[in-house]
Amino acid sequence: MHEFGITESIINIALDKAREVQASKISKINLVLGELSGFVPDCIEFYFDSLSQNTIAEGAILQFELLPAQLRCRNCSAIFHPQDSSWACPQCHSLSAEICQGRELYIESMEVE
Numbered sequence: 001m002h003e004f005g006i007t008e009s010i011i012n013i014a015l016d017k018a019r020e021v022q023a024s025k026i027s028k029i030n031l032v033l034g035e036l037s038g039f040v041p042d043c044i045e046f047y048f049d050s051l052s053q054n055t056i057a058e059g060a061i062l063q064f065e066l067l068p069a070q071l072r073c074r075n076c077s078a079i080f081h082p083q084d085s086s087w088a089c090p091q092c093h094s095l096s097a098e099i100c101q102g103r104e105l106y107i108e109s110m111e112v113e
Helices: 002-020 041-051
Strands: 026-034 061-067 070-073 097-101 105-112
Touching: 002 026, 002 041, 002 105, 041 061
Parallel strands: 026 061
Antiparallel strands: 026 105, 070 097
């Protein structure tokens, strides 16, 4: 259900930016979504369809770029992608890692008319 609020924010940001350039229509919104963000693209699209009705964003295409999770070992500084549910460093096998990439959710660009 947290997709509702974030989708509402996406629409508000897109509408504000479109107004700044005096656009009459938003045709596409390019979103970057991290693997660990907890957001589901299908849910965002579902809410977008209803929340964008009667706005210049109605009918816009949402394009998702999915970023994989990337971790950095706190012991040896190795950068790695977690395998399954294991966050163990493949170099030194430490379980102490920090997330470097994968929590993102932002509008990268949009196409307007």
